[in-house]
Amino acid sequence: MPELYFLLSLLLLGAATGLFAGLFGIGGGGIMVPILTLLFMAQGFPEQHLVHLALGTSMAAIVPTALASVRAHHARGAVLWPVVIKIAPGILCGTFAATFLASYLSAKPLALFFSCFMAFVALQLMIDRKPQAARQLPGAVSLSAVGVGIGSISALVAIGGGTLTVPFLTWCNVRLQTAIGTSAAVGFPIALAGATGYLVNGWSVDNLPVHTLGFIYWPAVIAMALMSFITAPVGARLAHRLPVALLKKLFALLLIGLSLQMLYSLFV
Structure with missing residues (x-):
């Protein structure tokens, strides 16, 4: 793929990621990972590290995206900061630990896990089960345990956690717009811990593209972050x-x- 088209694709991807991050409270990894995998493949990046690079680059790009999104939601009073504070420690631990597992898995199992997970969450949203009226948010210990689970899965599929955090909060009878805003805030520690983990785990890997640090391809991070922040x-x-x-x-x-896009890019 010519360099100009590659750059334009990254800028458009960053713009779309930022839009969906603000709209749905997701960090944007669900959008970035499959498309980055396809773009990196077209650039001739090493096949055995395609998904690892897409995961690490996505996590790094989510950091500024999450900041821009949470600022906008906070301005509308739609962030439950006490929930963010209680759930963040578990998220940091789960996210960082799971990056070590992801770094030892090959590309196709990661892609299969990503696709099945996304399809499952989509089905739950389509069914739209109503939570019991009396259901409330759990206490600090339980919230931290939930954070470990959200962080672990988020690191494996490089998402900001919104695909888990938003359904969980709405299941606890939190208003959807507030769940989206709170999820955006939760996405920041997920992205920070995940990016650090992929940086550490890819540090000593050979034959990675130039301008790569660990499993993070920095030109893509910068291009996408510029647009998503807008x-x-x-x-x-x-x-x-x-x-x-x-x-x-x-x-x-x-x-x-x-x-479906992720499956197509690696299995067809």
Whole structure:
């Protein structure tokens, strides 16, 4: 792929990522990982490290995206900061630990896990089960344990945690727009711990592309972050204007499309 097209693709990907991050409270890894895998493949990056590079690069790019998104949601009073503080320690531990597992798995099992996970979450959103009216958020210890699970899965599929955090919070009767804003805040420690883990685990790997540090390809991180920082606030505004039912359906369709794209890029 010519360098100009590669750069334009990264800029467009960053713009789309920021928009969806603000709109759905996701870090954007669900969008970036399959498309980055395809772009890196077209650039001739080493096949055995395609998904690892996509995962690490995605996690690094989520850091500024999450910051832009959470600022916009916080301005609308849609972030439950006590929940973020209680769930963050578990998320940091789970995310960092899971990057070590992901670094030893080959590309195809990671892609299969990613696709199945996304399809499962999409199905749950389509079914749209209503939580019991009396269900409440758990205490600090339970929230931290939930954080370990969210962080671990997030590191394996390089997501900001929104695909798990948003359904969990709405299951606990948190208003959808507030769940999206809180998820955006939770995505920041996930991205920070995940990016650090992929940086450490790829540090001594040979035959990686130039401008790569660990499993992070920095030109892609910079290009995507520039655009996502602009578009994330736009997505946040839309999240507070669109009806809840439409938001859920759009989110589910997005996840289904991403899981199919990942499978196609590595298995066809």
